[in-house]
Amino acid sequence: MCSLNRTFKQKNNQIKILKKREKSKSSSLALNNVCDIDTLRTLIKKNKVRIVDVRKKDEYLKGHIKTAVSLPLAELLSNDDPESIIKILNNLGISDDTPVVIYDDTFGALASRVAWSFKYVGHSNVALLEVTFDNWKKLGLEVEKKSNKYPKTSHSMDIDYSIFADAEYIENAQNDKNKIIIDSRERLNFLTEHIPNSKNIPYTMLRSENSILRNPSELKRFLENRGIDSNNEIITYCGSVGTLSGLTFFALKTAGISNVKLYPKSFKEWKSLGKPKTEFKDANYWDLSAE
Amino acid sequence: MAKSIEYDVLSSSKNKESETNEKWGLAEESEYFANKVKLYRQDKLNADEFRRFRLQNGAYGSRLNSEFSMIRIKVPGGDIAPNQLEKIANLSESFSIGSAHVSTRQNIQLHWVQLEDVSEVFRGLAEVGLTSREACGNTIRNVMCSHFAGVCPNEPFDTTPYAKAIARFFLRNPICQNLPRKFKFNFSCCSKHGYVRIADVGLVPIIRDGIRGFRVYLGGGLGAASFIGHLLEEFTPESRLLSTSIATIRLYDRLGNRENLARNRMRYLVSEIGWEKFRELLLKERTLVEATISIPTRNNFESFLKAAETTAANPDAITLSANGKKRKLPVLSSEPNDTPYDRWLHTNVVTQKQSGFYSVYISLGAGDITSSQLRVLADCIREFSLEKKARTNPQQNFLIRYIKADQLPKVFQRLSRSGLGNPGANTIVSTVGCSGTTSCNLAITNSHRLAKEIQSKFLELNVDKDNDFVNSTIKISGCPNSCGQHEVATIGFYGGASRIGTSMVPIYTMLFDGSTGEDGELGKAVMRVPAKKVLEVVLKIIDIFKKERKNGEKLNEWIHKISMGNGTSEVKNLEDMKKILLPIIELPAFTSAPDFYKDYGTDTNFVAKTARGECAA
Numbered sequence: 001m002c003s004l005n006r007t008f009k010q011k012n013n014q015i016k017i018l019k020k021r022e023k024s025k026s027s028s029l030a031l032n033n034v035c036d037i038d039t040l041r042t043l044i045k046k047n048k049v050r051i052v053d054v055r056k057k058d059e060y061l062k063g064h065i066k067t068a069v070s071l072p073l074a075e076l077l078s079n080d081d082p083e084s085i086i087k088i089l090n091n092l093g094i095s096d097d098t099p100v101v102i103y104d105d106t107f108g109a110l111a112s113r114v115a116w117s118f119k120y121v122g123h124s125n126v127a128l129l130e131v132t133f134d135n136w137k138k139l140g141l142e143v144e145k146k147s148n149k150y151p152k153t154s155h156s157m158d159i160d161y162s163i164f165a166d167a168e169y170i171e172n173a174q175n176d177k178n179k180i181i182i183d184s185r186e187r188l189n190f191l192t193e194h195i196p197n198s199k200n201i202p203y204t205m206l207r208s209e210n211s212i213l214r215n216p217s218e219l220k221r222f223l224e225n226r227g228i229d230s231n232n233e234i235i236t237y238c239g240s241v242g243t244l245s246g247l248t249f250f251a252l253k254t255a256g257i258s259n260v261k262l263y264p265k266s267f268k269e270w271k272s273l274g275k276p277k278t279e280f281k282d283a284n285y286w287d288l289s290a291e
Numbered sequence: 292m293a294k295s296i297e298y299d300v301l302s303s304s305k306n307k308e309s310e311t312n313e314k315w316g317l318a319e320e321s322e323y324f325a326n327k328v329k330l331y332r333q334d335k336l337n338a339d340e341f342r343r344f345r346l347q348n349g350a351y352g353s354r355l356n357s358e359f360s361m362i363r364i365k366v367p368g369g370d371i372a373p374n375q376l377e378k379i380a381n382l383s384e385s386f387s388i389g390s391a392h393v394s395t396r397q398n399i400q401l402h403w404v405q406l407e408d409v410s411e412v413f414r415g416l417a418e419v420g421l422t423s424r425e426a427c428g429n430t431i432r433n434v435m436c437s438h439f440a441g442v443c444p445n446e447p448f449d450t451t452p453y454a455k456a457i458a459r460f461f462l463r464n465p466i467c468q469n470l471p472r473k474f475k476f477n478f479s480c481c482s483k484h485g486y487v488r489i490a491d492v493g494l495v496p497i498i499r500d501g502i503r504g505f506r507v508y509l510g511g512g513l514g515a516a517s518f519i520g521h522l523l524e525e526f527t528p529e530s531r532l533l534s535t536s537i538a539t540i541r542l543y544d545r546l547g548n549r550e551n552l553a554r555n556r557m558r559y560l561v562s563e564i565g566w567e568k569f570r571e572l573l574l575k576e577r578t579l580v581e582a583t584i585s586i587p588t589r590n591n592f593e594s595f596l597k598a599a600e601t602t603a604a605n606p607d608a609i610t611l612s613a614n615g616k617k618r619k620l621p622v623l624s625s626e627p628n629d630t631p632y633d634r635w636l637h638t639n640v641v642t643q644k645q646s647g648f649y650s651v652y653i654s655l656g657a658g659d660i661t662s663s664q665l666r667v668l669a670d671c672i673r674e675f676s677l678e679k680k681a682r683t684n685p686q687q688n689f690l691i692r693y694i695k696a697d698q699l700p701k702v703f704q705r706l707s708r709s710g711l712g713n714p715g716a717n718t719i720v721s722t723v724g725c726s727g728t729t730s731c732n733l734a735i736t737n738s739h740r741l742a743k744e745i746q747s748k749f750l751e752l753n754v755d756k757d758n759d760f761v762n763s764t765i766k767i768s769g770c771p772n773s774c775g776q777h778e779v780a781t782i783g784f785y786g787g788a789s790r791i792g793t794s795m796v797p798i799y800t801m802l803f804d805g806s807t808g809e810d811g812e813l814g815k816a817v818m819r820v821p822a823k824k825v826l827e828v829v830l831k832i833i834d835i836f837k838k839e840r841k842n843g844e845k846l847n848e849w850i851h852k853i854s855m856g857n858g859t860s861e862v863k864n865l866e867d868m869k870k871i872l873l874p875i876i877e878l879p880a881f882t883s884a885p886d887f888y889k890d891y892g893t894d895t896n897f898v899a900k901t902a903r904g905e906c907a908a
Contacts, residue, residue: 140300191403210301282355283354284727284892285388285403287737288659291388
C-alpha cells in the first residue's frame with residue numbers, strides 16, 4: 001500500500017514539474033503559500049485573482065473583499081472527496097492556472113483548510129491572505145457587498161498524495177526518526193491526550209500580532225530550536241477537521257520545510273478508531289486556567 | 292511572501308513605552324539558552340550541569356514531566372509596566388497555556404512551556420526589559436518591595452528605588468552566582484506592610500535625625516523549618532545598605548551549609564551558630580567590606596539608586612501634597628451596599644498618602660490571570676493610573692495606583708466586564724494558593740484549586756461585605772515548603788498525605804495566627820484536615836467566631852486571642868477549637884463517599900507523587 005503510494009507520488013511529482021514549466025510561461029502569477037496585502041490589491045486591480053471568502057455566508061453578504069466569492073468552510077467539509085472539491089473549483093470559476101487567495105476571520109485556520117484541499121486536488125497556485133478580514137477592514141481597504149459569480153470552469157484533477165496522511169500513515173511514521181508528528185492544538189489539550197510520539201506546536205505559536213503567520217525567519221528559528229530541519233518530514237494534526245493543523249501546514253511551508261503532510265481527519269478519527277493515546281495525568285494543569 | 296506588518300492602525304501606542312522600561316533582560320541570554328538546550332538534547336551537556344544552568348536562568352522543571360518548564364519572570368519590587376503585561380499575555384498565548392500566574396514573591400510565572408521554546412520567551416521578555424535570570428537556583432531571587440511603597444501614609448520614604456538598586460547590583464553579580472542556596476530580600480514601606488521577618492534580609496525604612504535608613508532583619512524564612520528574622524541593629528543608615536548586604540551574602544557564601552540540601556538556607560546557619568555569634572561575625576565582615584569596597588563599586592550602586600529614583604518619581608505625582616502623616620491606610624469607609632460597585636469599593640480601593648488619589652486592587656483567583664485579562668489590565672493602567680504602572684503583591688493580586696476618585700466607577704466598569712472586578716482583596720476572601728500539583732514537583736496536594744474553591748465560596752456567601760474579615764488571610768501551600776506562605780496567614784494550610792483506613796487521603800495541616808509586618812509571627816499548627824473537609828472547617832470556624840467574639844473583635848484578633856489561650860466562654864484555646872472541629876473532619880466510609888478521599892481537580896484516587904525539588908540547583 002505504502003510503496004504503491006510512493007510510486008504514485010513520484011509520478012505525480014513528475015507531472016507537476018511539467019505543469020510548473022507550463023505555468024511559468026503563462027502570464028498569471030504563481031503564489032507562494034502566503035499573499036501579502038499589496039500583492040493582493042494589485043491582483044484585484046489587474047483582475048487576475050480569484051479571492052475565496054470562507055466565512056459563513058451571512059458574514060460574506062454583510063461585506064467581503066472586492067471580487068471575492070463565498071465558500072463557507074462547512075460547505076467544503078460536508079463533502080471533501082476530490083471530485084467534490086473539483087466541482088467547487090469549477091463553480092467558483094477557478095481554472096488550473098488561476099491564482100487563488102483565501103481568507104477568513106479565524107486567524108487563517110479555516111482558510112488554511114480550504115487552501116490545503118485545493119492543493120490536494122492539484123491546484124497549487126493558492127495562498128492565504130496574510131491578514132484576517134477584520135484587519136483588512138481596519139486598514140480601510142476595499143470591501144464590497146455584492147455577491148460575485150464567475151463563469152464555470154473545468155479544472156483538472158491531479159491529486160497530490162505527498163501532502164496527505166491518514167491514520168495508517170501516522171502509525172507507520174510514529175517510530176520513524178525522520179518523520180515528526182506535530183499536534184497543533186493548545187498545550188492543555190495536548191497534555192491531556194495526544195498521539196504517542198507526537199510533538200506539540202500549538203497553532204497559537206504561529207501568528208504574530210497583526211498577521212496570521214509570523215515572518216518566515218522567526219518560524220524557522222522556532223523549528224530550529226525544536227531540532228527540526230528542512231530534511232525532516234512533518235505530519236500535522238489537530239482536534240477534528242484539520243483547520244488548526246492546516247495553518248501549521250502553511251506555517252511549515254513558509255518556514256521552508258518541503259515535505260509536510262496534513263492528517264485532515266485528525267485526532268477525532270484517531271480516537272474513534274481506538275488507536276493508542278498518550279495521556280498525562282500526573283498534574284492538575286487545567287486548574288491553572290483562570291476562566 | 293508575508294512580511295511582518297507594522298501598521299499604526301493595527302498596533303496602538305503600545306510599543307513606544309518599551310524605551311522607558313528599566314532593562315533587566317539581555318537578548319543575548321536568550322540565544323545562549325537556546326544553544327545550551329541544543330547541546331543538552333544532543334547529549335553534549337550532562338543533565339545536572341544543564342539543570343543548574345536552566346535554573347540560574349529562571350526555568351523550572353514542570354511536575355513529573357521534564358519536557359516542560361515553568362518560567363518565573365522576575366518583577367523587581369513588584370513594579371510592572373502595561374506593555375510588559377501585554378508582552379507576557381502574548382508570550383503565554385504563544386508558548387504557555389494562555390494565562391499567567393502571580394506568585395507570592397511578586398513574580399509572574401508562565402507554566403508548561405516546552406523546554407525548546409523557553410529561549411523564545413526569554414527573547415520576548417528582554418524586548419520589554421524583563422528577565423527571569425536568577426529567579427530560581429542558588430541566587431538572589433526577586434527583590435520584593437511592599438506594593439504600597441510610595442503611596443503608604445505611614446512610610447518615612449519610598450523604598451522602591453532601594454529595592455531596585457539592590458536587585459540591579461546583585462543581578463549577574465559574580466559574588467552571588469553560586470550561593471549555598473537561594474537568598475531573598477524583602478523591603479517594606481512601613482512596619483505594618485511587608486514580609487520583612489520571613490526573608491534572609493528584611494528591611495523596614497526609618498528616618499533618624501533626618502537620615503534615611505533601615506531596621507534590618509536577618510535570617511528569617513519559611514520552609515520545612517521556619518524562622519523569624521533577627522534585628523541586626525537599631526538603625527542601619529542608607530549609606531551602609533550596600534555594605535551590610537554584601538557582608539551578609541559573603542558571610543553566608545562562606546559559612547553556609549553546602550552539604551545538606553535540607554539545611555542550607557541562611558536561617559539554618561544563623562540558628563546553628565546562634566544569632567549573637569552570627570551578628571558579631573557579620574559586623575566584622577561589614578567593617579572589612581567597608582574598608583575594602585572600591586569606589587567604582589560604590590558609585591555603581593549609587594548610580595543604580597539614582598536611576599531607580601528617577602523612574603520611581605512620577606513627575607506629576609511628586610508635586611502632589613503628601614499631607615497624610617501617620618494615618619492608617621484605610622479602605623473607603625462607607626458601609627457596603629449591595630451593588631457590585633459598592634462591594635468592590637469597600638474592599639478593593641485604598642486611599643493613598645497623596646490626597647485625592649486611590650490604589651485599586653485587582654483580585655485574582657490564586658494569582659491566575661488570562662492573556663486577555665492581562666491586556667485589559669494593561670489598558671486600565673494606561674488610561675487611569677497617573678504613574679502608568681502596576682504592582683504585584685504577595686496576596687497574588689495586582690495593585691493599580693494613582694487613580695483619581697472620579698475615575699473609580701469607570702475603572703470598575705472596565706475591570707468587571709472582564710472578570711477582574713471581584714471584591715474582597717483586603718479580606719479573607721482573597722485566598723492565597725501556591726501552584727501545588729498543577730505544576731510543581733514537590734507538591735502533594737492541589738493547593739491552587741483549593742484556594743480558588745474557598746475564594747468562590749466566600750464570594751458566594753458575601754463574606755467580603757463583612758468588616759469582621761478585613762485583614763484576615765487564608766494561605767495554602769501544597770507541601771510543607773511554604774511557597775503559599777501558610778505560616779504567616781490568619782488561617783494557614785499545608786498539604787500532605789495520610790492513610791485513613793486502607794485509603795490514602797490528601798490532607799492539610801491547619802495553622803492559626805500567623806502574621807506579617809515587622810511584628811510578624813509564625814502560625815501554630817492546630818490539626819490535620821482532609822482536603823475535601825477544609826471548606827467545611829473554615830466555615831465552621833467563621834461560625835464559632837461569630838458566636839464567640841467579643842466587642843467587635845475581627846477574625847484575626849479573635850484567632851490571636853484563642854491561640855494565646857486567652858479566649859472566653861466556649862473556646863478558650865486551640866484545644867477547645869480542636870474539640871469542636873473534630874467531628875467535622877471525620878470522613879464517611881470510602882465505599883459510601885469515595886469523593887472525600889480524592890483531591891480537588893481529579894476523579895482518580897489520591898496518590899502522593901513527588902519528584903526532586905527544583906528549588907535548589
